[in-house]
Amino acid sequence: MADKPTIVKCLVWDLDNTVWNGTLSEDPSVELLPGIREAVIELDARGVLQSVASKNDFDLAWGHLEKLGLAEYFVHPQISWGPKSDAVTTIAERLNFALSTIAFIDDLPTERAEVNYHLPEVRCYAFDQATSLTGLPEFSPEVVTVDARRRREMYQAGFRRDAEKDNFKGADEDFLRSLDLVMAIKRADEDDLSRVEELTLRTSQMNATGVHYSDATLRELLADPGHEVLTVTLTDKFGPHGAVGVLLLGCHRDVWNLKLLATSCRVVTFGAGSVLLNWLIDQAAQAGAHLVADFKPTDRNRMMDIAYRFAGFTGDPCDCVGGLDPLADDRVQRLHLVPERRDGATTMQVSSPELAADLALRVNGVA
Amino acid sequence: MTAESTTSAATAETIRHELLGFLAERIKTTVEPEQDLFSSGLVSSMFAMQLVVHLEEAYDIAIVGPDLKLDSFRTVESMTALVLRLKDADDPAGDA
Numbered sequence A: 001m002a003d004k005p006t007i008v009k010c011l012v013w014d015l016d017n018t019v020w021n022g023t024l025s026e027d028p029s030v031e032l033l034p035g036i037r038e039a040v041i042e043l044d045a046r047g048v049l050q051s052v053a054s055k056n057d058f059d060l061a062w063g064h065l066e067k068l069g070l071a072e073y074f075v076h077p078q079i080s081w082g083p084k085s086d087a088v089t090t091i092a093e094r095l096n097f098a099l100s101t102i103a104f105i106d107d108l109p110t111e112r113a114e115v116n117y118h119l120p121e122v123r124c125y126a127f128d129q130a131t132s133l134t135g136l137p138e139f140s141p142e143v144v145t146v147d148a149r150r151r152r153e154m155y156q157a158g159f160r161r162d163a164e165k166d167n168f169k170g171a172d173e174d175f176l177r178s179l180d181l182v183m184a185i186k187r188a189d190e191d192d193l194s195r196v197e198e199l200t201l202r203t204s205q206m207n208a209t210g211v212h213y214s215d216a217t218l219r220e221l222l223a224d225p226g227h228e229v230l231t232v233t234l235t236d237k238f239g240p241h242g243a244v245g246v247l248l249l250g251c252h253r254d255v256w257n258l259k260l261l262a263t264s265c266r267v268v269t270f271g272a273g274s275v276l277l278n279w280l281i282d283q284a285a286q287a288g289a290h291l292v293a294d295f296k297p298t299d300r301n302r303m304m305d306i307a308y309r310f311a312g313f314t315g316d317p318c319d320c321v322g323g324l325d326p327l328a329d330d331r332v333q334r335l336h337l338v339p340e341r342r343d344g345a346t347t348m349q350v351s352s353p354e355l356a357a358d359l360a361l362r363v364n365g366v367a
Numbered sequence B: 001m002t003a004e005s006t007t008s009a010a011t012a013e014t015i016r017h018e019l020l021g022f023l024a025e026r027i028k029t030t031v032e033p034e035q036d037l038f039s040s041g042l043v044s045s046m047f048a049m050q051l052v053v054h055l056e057e058a059y060d061i062a063i064v065g066p067d068l069k070l071d072s073f074r075t076v077e078s079m080t081a082l083v084l085r086l087k088d089a090d091d092p093a094g095d096a
C-alpha cells in the first residue's frame, strides 16, 4: 500500500494574480479568478485552514478581501513587503503547525523558489493548480468530522483567547479559571472514533506513545472488555474546542496500562494533559491498580514526558510491568506510578465515567 | 565558546536573580525565593513545563529522568539548587 501523503493543515495563498485577476496596487477593481471562491469554501469545509502571504499594503489588500467576502476564511494573514518565507514561517509558528503540513500557492516562480529554498518542507503549488487542489489527496482528509468543518471557527476563538491572555494581569491559574473550562471525558462510541482517528493523525506532537492506532484497531478495542477507549472534549466561554484528546487504557486487576494518550496542541496551554493524568491517577488509586504509561520519546513530545514526570511517573521497576502485553517497539519506555487519591482539577470542571467502579463491577461480576 | 564561559560563571546568586526576574515578567507578580509557586496557584502545571524549557536553554543543561520532579520546580531556591547541581555534573572539576 502506498504511503498516504501528509494532509495539508494550512494553505497559504498569494493574492495578486493568484486569488484575483491582476495587481491590486495598479488596479483597485481586480476581481476573483474563476473557481477561487469555490476552492476556498470547499477547503474550509474540509477543515484545511487558509492564510495569506501577499506583498501589498495591509489595509488595502485586507479591505479588498473583505469587499470580496473572503476575508473571514483566512487566519493570521501576512500582508507586507517582507520575504514570503518569513510570512509562511510566521503563520506556521502562530498556528503551532509543522512546516511539513503547510502548503503555499503563488503565480510567481521566484516566490515559490524563495519559499522552497528557505523552507523545503513546505509544499508549493502554481496558481493554475488553485482550482484543482481539492482533487489532490493531500487536500482530501479521509474523514471530515464535525470538528474539521468548524476548525477555522475554533482557531479564531483561540486567537481571541490568546489576545485576552496577553491582556490578562494576574496569576496563571486565575487566567485559566476565568475561561470557564469544562472537560468532558467519555467512553468512545463509533461516531467519536472518526474524530479520534483524525486527532491521532493530526496531533503527532502530543501523541505521547508515538504509536499509531488505526481507526480499525480502536474500533475492535471498543468492544474489548479488557480495554477502555476514552475521548476528551473541551469547551470554554469562547466556544467549543471539539475533540481534544484520546486515551487507550488496557485494564488489568492490579495494573492499568496507558497505551495511548494524545492531546491536541490547541489545548496544551490549558494544561489539559496534566488534568487528564490527574483524573486517571485518581481513578486508578480508587481501583487499587498501579499505572504504567507507554512512552516513546520523540523530538516533539517532550511536554508529554514532562507532564508524566510531574504527575509522579518514574522509570523505577515494578513487578506489575511483567504481566503487561509486550511492546512492539523497543524504543518505548514504560513509566510507572503507584497512584494515590488526587484532588480534582482547580482550573476546570471535569465530567467523566467512574472507571474504577465500573471495572470492579466487571471484574467481580454483578451481584 | 563565549556563551559557555558566561553560563558557567552562573552562581546561586545570579541564577536566583535571573529566575526571580523571569517569573516577575511572566506571571506579573513578585515572588519570594522560598515561596511555593504551585500551592499559591501562581503557576499552573503548564507553566512549570515552560520553566523546564527555560532552565535548560538559559543554563545549557538537560533536565531528564529522575530530575524531572515537580518538587524541583516548587520554589526559586529548589530550581537554583537543581541548576547548580546539573551544571556541576556537566562540568567536572579541573576542566578550565
Ligand SMILES: [Zn+2]
Pocket (backbone or CB within 6 Å): A255, A290, A291, A318, A319, A320, A321, A336, A337
Ligand atoms: Zn507496579
